[in-house]
Structures are given as structure tokens and as C-alpha cells.
Amino acid sequence: MGFTIGGSRGISGIGQLRPGSWRRGRTNDCTAVAEYTGLWGWSVVPGARAADGVCSCGDPCCASPGAHPLDFALEVPSGATLDDATKAWSEVPGAALLLPAGRDFDVLDVAAPAGRRALLRLERMGLPLGPVSATPDGRCQFFVAPGAAADLPELLYRMGWDDADLDLRCLGPGAYITAPPSDHAGLGPARWLRPPSLDTAGAPPQARLLLGTLAYICHRSPVTR
DSSP states (O other), rough: OOHHHHHHHTTOOOGGGOOTGGSSOOOOHHHHHHHHIIIIIBEEEEEOOTTEEEETTTTTOSSTTTBBTTTTTTOOOOOHHHHHHHHHHHSSSEEEEEEEEESSOEEEEHHHHHHHHHEEEEHHTTTOOOOOOEEETTTTEEETTTTTHHHHHHHHHHHHHSSOSSSSSEOOOEEEEETTTSSSSTTTBBBBEOOOOTSSSOOOOOHHHHHHHHEEEEHHHHOOO
């Protein structure tokens, strides 16, 4: 199976980019990578793609088709320029863009129906929010400050939710999420419900500010996992 990209000719400096610029017109993977690394300050990891359940990693028994890093590919680090991204992605044409959790952010992951309801409520309450993404397999992902994955059991205990059957987990070190607009597991593109901004990318909110609302709505929603 082959995956290819194009349109990288003539890319020069990160100064050409503006927030969200790659979403206008024809999507260019190299430009998207550079936006994540140069504007938002996040590292990007080349990931496998999937079609008809078959993963581009070549393993016929792959446990996560199209939803894991490529073992042989190098990470594009935070601060990489457009030229850096173009050079790196020329080695892995067509790779999905993955973001490593546990560094600049952790991710509170909930079922999409509960996540959308929680997002509306959090916005009405005026609570601080970071980026929020949605995946085609029905999940919402709230970016929060790093360290949340380790603190989650204690936070749920303090809030009285430790014994509840919640479809809520926190992704931290060692986990990766699909970065919009990349395809996730061959099911379609991930997308932003709240895109990153210069204010929120480097300083997502503490998980405790969102967790009470998320846990309450997850508790009242049918368990879908």
C-alpha cells in the first residue's frame, strides 16, 4: 500500500504561516506539521495510515491500524520550521500527523456525545478551555495541562467520582493522538471543535477545572465503550 503527498515545492520559512492557514484551500501536510511545531510549539510524530482495515506499517496483525507511530520515522521536534518539516515529511510521504501526549499537554478523552454537551456547558460557565478535538470513531479530546494522567485517580477521588463507571480516561506520556486534519484509523479525519490558539496551545487549563463537569455529564450519559 502506498501513501503519497505533494505540493511541498517552494515552501520556505515559518514566517509565512498564520494560525489556521493550512486549513484554507488544499491541505498540505508539510505546512500542517510546521504549524504545529512552529506556531503551537508541539512536536509531531509520523504515524501509520489505514485503508480497508489494513495498516501501512505492513504488519498484517497490527492491533491499531492507522493509529500508531511509524517505528522507523523520526519525530519532528517543537520549533521546527517549514523547511525542517518539508525535509522530514519527504521521508514519510502520506504519514498521518500524531501529537505526543504527556509533554506540553495531556488529554481528557470522553465519548463524543458527552464531550459535546460538556463543551457547551463549560463555555457557558466561562471556564478556561484549551484545544478540543473530535475523532471519527466517536471521541472528544480535551487538552489539559501535563500531569493530569498521573493525577486523575486522586482528582476523581477528591471529587467523589472514583467509584463511578465513567467513560472517561486521560492520555499522558506514551500516548499519541491524531492531529487534525489527518485521517484516524482509516475512518476519516480528526477535526477541531476548538482549535489551538497562541494563548491556549502552550498553557492548557488544569484538568481539575474541567473534570467535574466532564465526569458529571459522562455519568449521566450511556456508557458506550
